Amino acid sequence: MNQIRNFCIIAHIDHGKSTLADRLLEFTHTIDEREMQDQLLDNMDLERERGITIKSHAIQMNYTHQVEGKPDEEYILNLIDTPGHVDFSYEVSRAIAACEGALLVVDAAQGVEAQTISNLYLALEHELEIIPVLNKIDLPGAMVEEVSDQIIDLIGCKREDIILASAKEGIGIAEILKAIVDRISAPEGDPEAPLQAMIFDSVYNSFRGVEVYFRVFNGKINKGDKVKFVNTGKTYEADEIGVLKLKQDPRGAIGAGNVGYLISGIKVAREVKVGDTITKVDRPGKAISGFENVKPMVFAGIYPVDTTEFEELRNSMEKLQLNDASLVWEPETSAALGFGFRCGFLGMLHMEIVQERLEREFDMTVITTVPSVRFHAILTNGEVKQVSAPSDMPEPTYLSHVEEPYILAQIITKSDYIGGIIELCMDKRGMIKNQVFLTHDRVELTFELPLAEIVFDFFDKLKTISRGYASLDYHPIGYRQSNMVKLDIMLNGEKVDALSAIVHRDKAYEWGKRLCEKLKELIPRQMFEIAVQAAIGAKVIARETVKAMRKNVLAKCYGGDITRKRKLLEKQKKGKKRMRQVGNVEIPQEAFMAVLKLD
Amino acid sequence: MAGIYLHIPFCKQACHYCDFHFSTNQQQKTTMVRAMVQEISIQKNYLGDDPVSTIYLGGGTPSLLTGDELQTLLSAVHENFEVTALPEITLEANPDDLTAAKLKLFKACGINRLSIGIQSFHNPHLHFLNRAHNADEARQCVKIAQEEGFDNISIDLIYAIPAEDHRLWQQDLQTAMQLHPQHISSYCLTIEEKTVFGQWLKKGRFREAEEDFAAEQFEILLHTLQAHGYEQYEISNFSLPGYHSRHNSNYWKKEKYLGIGPSAHSYDQVSRQYNVAHNVRYLKALAENRLAYEKEWLQPQDQINEYILTGLRTKWGCDLMKIKTELQYDLYAHNAPYIEDLIARGLATLQDQHLILTPQGKLLADRIASDLFAVS
Numbered sequence: 001m002n003q004i005r006n007f008c009i010i011a012h013i014d015h016g017k018s019t020l021a022d023r024l025l026e027f028t029h030t031i032d033e034r035e036m037q038d039q040l041l042d043n044m045d046l047e048r049e050r051g052i053t054i055k056s057h058a059i060q061m062n063y064t065h066q067v068e069g070k071p072d073e074e075y076i077l078n079l080i081d082t083p084g085h086v087d088f089s090y091e092v093s094r095a096i097a098a099c100e101g102a103l104l105v106v107d108a109a110q111g112v113e114a115q116t117i118s119n120l121y122l123a124l125e126h127e128l129e130i131i132p133v134l135n136k137i138d139l140p141g142a143m144v145e146e147v148s149d150q151i152i153d154l155i156g157c158k159r160e161d162i163i164l165a166s167a168k169e170g171i172g173i174a175e176i177l178k179a180i181v182d183r184i185s186a187p188e189g190d191p192e193a194p195l196q197a198m199i200f201d202s203v204y205n206s207f208r209g210v211e212v213y214f215r216v217f218n219g220k221i222n223k224g225d226k227v228k229f230v231n232t233g234k235t236y237e238a239d240e241i242g243v244l245k246l247k248q249d250p251r252g253a254i255g256a257g258n259v260g261y262l263i264s265g266i267k268v269a270r271e272v273k274v275g276d277t278i279t280k281v282d283r284p285g286k287a288i289s290g291f292e293n294v295k296p297m298v299f300a301g302i303y304p305v306d307t308t309e310f311e312e313l314r315n316s317m318e319k320l321q322l323n324d325a326s327l328v329w330e331p332e333t334s335a336a337l338g339f340g341f342r343c344g345f346l347g348m349l350h351m352e353i354v355q356e357r358l359e360r361e362f363d364m365t366v367i368t369t370v371p372s373v374r375f376h377a378i379l380t381n382g383e384v385k386q387v388s389a390p391s392d393m394p395e396p397t398y399l400s401h402v403e404e405p406y407i408l409a410q411i412i413t414k415s416d417y418i419g420g421i422i423e424l425c426m427d428k429r430g431m432i433k434n435q436v437f438l439t440h441d442r443v444e445l446t447f448e449l450p451l452a453e454i455v456f457d458f459f460d461k462l463k464t465i466s467r468g469y470a471s472l473d474y475h476p477i478g479y480r481q482s483n484m485v486k487l488d489i490m491l492n493g494e495k496v497d498a499l500s501a502i503v504h505r506d507k508a509y510e511w512g513k514r515l516c517e518k519l520k521e522l523i524p525r526q527m528f529e530i531a532v533q534a535a536i537g538a539k540v541i542a543r544e545t546v547k548a549m550r551k552n553v554l555a556k557c558y559g560g561d562i563t564r565k566r567k568l569l570e571k572q573k574k575g576k577k578r579m580r581q582v583g584n585v586e587i588p589q590e591a592f593m594a595v596l597k598l599d
Numbered sequence: 600m601a602g603i604y605l606h607i608p609f610c611k612q613a614c615h616y617c618d619f620h621f622s623t624n625q626q627q628k629t630t631m632v633r634a635m636v637q638e639i640s641i642q643k644n645y646l647g648d649d650p651v652s653t654i655y656l657g658g659g660t661p662s663l664l665t666g667d668e669l670q671t672l673l674s675a676v677h678e679n680f681e682v683t684a685l686p687e688i689t690l691e692a693n694p695d696d697l698t699a700a701k702l703k704l705f706k707a708c709g710i711n712r713l714s715i716g717i718q719s720f721h722n723p724h725l726h727f728l729n730r731a732h733n734a735d736e737a738r739q740c741v742k743i744a745q746e747e748g749f750d751n752i753s754i755d756l757i758y759a760i761p762a763e764d765h766r767l768w769q770q771d772l773q774t775a776m777q778l779h780p781q782h783i784s785s786y787c788l789t790i791e792e793k794t795v796f797g798q799w800l801k802k803g804r805f806r807e808a809e810e811d812f813a814a815e816q817f818e819i820l821l822h823t824l825q826a827h828g829y830e831q832y833e834i835s836n837f838s839l840p841g842y843h844s845r846h847n848s849n850y851w852k853k854e855k856y857l858g859i860g861p862s863a864h865s866y867d868q869v870s871r872q873y874n875v876a877h878n879v880r881y882l883k884a885l886a887e888n889r890l891a892y893e894k895e896w897l898q899p900q901d902q903i904n905e906y907i908l909t910g911l912r913t914k915w916g917c918d919l920m921k922i923k924t925e926l927q928y929d930l931y932a933h934n935a936p937y938i939e940d941l942i943a944r945g946l947a948t949l950q951d952q953h954l955i956l957t958p959q960g961k962l963l964a965d966r967i968a969s970d971l972f973a974v975s
Binding site for chain 1: 604786787788789810811813814817833834835847850851856858862863864866871873895901904905908909912940944946961962963964965966968969970972974
């Protein structure tokens with residue numbers, strides 16, 4: 001156990017976490033250059049394109065620690081990767097709980113960001129040893145002194161504790177590895193105690209079922225053991241266990257302090273809950289604290305553009321759920337869109353990822369309806385109804401009042417942008433709670449905000465106002481009473497339930513007006529005029545008109561034009577498949593997301 | 600009845616809107632005529648037993664041909680094909696080429712129909728389009744041609760030119776009416792990618808006319824020509840009674856045609872083929888006594904869609920019985936609610952099993968065609 005070090009990397013998006021991980025793997029010869037693909041740990045296409053790690057993974061390195069005058073020592077280093085987005089903060093907390101130390105990677109040109117700080121606090125809560133790494137020191141814009149000051153302020157380390165590095169250029173890598181061994185403590189645990197291993201991640205493999213990644217705290221897990229997942233209560237046989245090299249490396253046993261994987265033919269990702277404890281059936285240990293059932297924060301309907309593809313969509317969703325345990329859904333019916341699913345997501349990024357994966361991996365063309373948070377509708381009889389779709393909102397006569405979820409948001413920004421950010425948060429019905437200067441020109445702002453205001457364009461706006469500098473982290477702080485109304489959209493007098501939204505009354509008029517304008521822009525002219533109206537109950541509050549198409553014909557069609565023209569029109573016809581017919585109006589897929597692009 | 604199209608791929612200068620194949624280098628004109636004669640002979644069996652009833656010289660600018668060159672080409676057609684009595688022989692001409700002397704030569708060669716690329720009678724517009732002629736030449740050439748005995752003249756007019764207004768367009772049409780051509784082809788300015796205008800559009804130096812503006816111009820065109828006795832027999836084609844372009848009408852009636860020259864298209868009812876749109880490559884192939892072309896076999900669905908596409912543009916419409924018997928496709932049954940909706944909105948009529956678009960419907964012909972397309 002003394003020769004093991006478990007660590008993770010805490011970094012903001014783009015601060016170089018993936019590149020640093022690659023360098024560590026190279027340096028320890030865990031992979032050679034031929035196997036090297038940039039940003040190796042992000043192995044989903046989508047992740048690589050977005051440059052962020054969506055799902056965390058782990059990898060084990062063998063490292064020879066050389067100290068002058070002492071014999072070389074062999075160490076096992078387990079790097080546990082963490083997701084880098086606020087949607088996945090629970091998963092981050094579990095990955096952190098599996099480590100004794102963390103590399104705090106800060107971009108020397110950017111400075112400390114909110115996400116970094118909140119993850120750092122998590123790490124400090126778990127008493128992790130923090131190794132500060134100042135990355136990208138080779139960049140012309142690197143502010144080594146200034147950012148070092150920020151780090152010192154933040155964690156109270158000494159200046160000489162900060163490792164100056166450039167993962168891209170390979171600077172500082174040897175030092176980092178040395179520090180991991182020297183500074184991070186070896187795992188502690190009782191190899192003879194009952195098995196307690198914490199699940200920090202899982203990955204679905206279509207051939208072998210779910211691969212469970214765990215960290216053993218006490219005891220030992222052997223191949224063939226009958227194991228039990230404490231929180232789900234399910235039991236399995238450990239068909240295969242091993243450590244995670246570049247490929248899986250099967251072993252007979254994994255002991256206390258080490259990190260490994262388990263394969264036991266689990267077919268459904270939902271059975272494996274991050275944070276759950278693996279123990280043995282015949283000699284059970286207690287659950288490791290900190291387990292939570294992940295709760296979805298954002299809800300939206302997902303419908304096939306082509307109504308006949310409902311069953312196909314269901315199959316795709318089921319497959320997708322196999323390796324996305326956070327995705328929840330149930331069938332839903334919309335008057336406008338027919339059969340589809342009401343889905344719960346961890347956040348907006350998660351929602352976008354699900355939509356993109358459906359399109360890319362399953363070739364489904366889907367419509368996503370207006371995202372919503374989960375409201376509490378308090379009925380006149382005192383009953384509380386969960387409302388996560390506008391259509392679930394009870395009739396006003398039965399409704400006492402509505403409560404909506406609030407969050408505490410931490411925003412870190414350059415002080416230049418304080419004014420703009422406060423204005424934005426006020427506009428989003430926020431309340432400022434705190435303002436702390438981290439350094440002379442970096443400030444941490446704390447707001448209470450309705451979650452519903454965050455799910456739309458808040459993050460984009462925040463980035464725009466702060467020219468990309470501000471970073472955001474948040475966590476829920478419960479429900480509060482709010483004056484929410486259901487806003488309906490009608491096309492030629494027909495209510496399109498998929499475009500309805502629950503909005504604050506003060507904002508309903510503005511919202512309705514802008515949504516009508518946006519829809520006018522997005523709905524192409526058709527062979528008749530289309531009235532676009534917004535209404536609260538029976539009261540129309542905004543109206544726009546999409547004029548009838550007047551001309552759609554190309555001038556020439558002689559012998560040489562016919563084939564080309566036929567192909568062009570066939571293509572147009574295909575393009576129309578991405579539209580959804582509601583009543584007699586054809587609505588393009590993107591119009592259902594119009595609310596997200598109201599500016 | 601089949602047609603032969605001869606593509607003369609040379610122009611004095613490039614019009615800013617035109618994406619037809621042509622070269623402004625005329626040095627190879629004589630070689631080209633020789634090669635086209637060779638192609639005519641190679642393709643002499645393409646039309647099977649169908650006699651040729653129409654010959655059409657298009658371009659490019661066929662009026663750049665000398666009398667000898669024209670005679671050579673037409674003789675080759677007569678030598679290799681069975682040509683009916685009284686064929687329609689059309690030549691596309693630019694106003695600046697139409698001297699009395701040249702027109703005499705054309706007539707002597709057998710040209711009996713002229714299609715003159717007038718486009719506009721307004722000098723700033725002609726300049727903007729980069730035409731080689733001016734407004735005076737545009738007016739004069741029609742009169743000269745009439746004096747030389749041409750009694751089947753078509754003129755081309757372009758509308759929805761940026762910066763045009765309805766008054767200028769009405770003036771153009773009035774001028775055209777005073778010249779009494781038998782036929783008018785009038786096109787909405789369309790911006791093609793590989794043209795000067797296309798480049799301008801990309802760079803933001805150019806804006807296409809608004810949909811509503813273009814529609815209004817089209818309506819002005821329709822009303823003016825109707826008032827003067829012209830019939831719209833196709834979206835862009837108008838004629839006095841009995842003066843339809845027989846050659847062009849064949850394109851829309853699924854008749855066979857053979858295209859000769861670079862970029863020319865041919866159709867034999869089961870396939871379409873198109874010659875390479877490159878003078879040098881065309882000549883090189885013929886120098887080796889072969890043809891450089893691409894060929895596409897038409898699937899049943901392609902044939903259905905082509906018929907819908909072209910049929911709807913004409914006054915004869917889509918013959919539902921013809922599609923049913925010849926292409927085994929019941930267009931009405933596949934689209935009954937849609938077609939009834941078109942009729943209810945006044946965009947189409949059903950007459951004797953022909954689906955015919957009304958003038959308002961014709962303005963939406965592409966959209967309606969694509970809605971009606973058969974899809975696999």
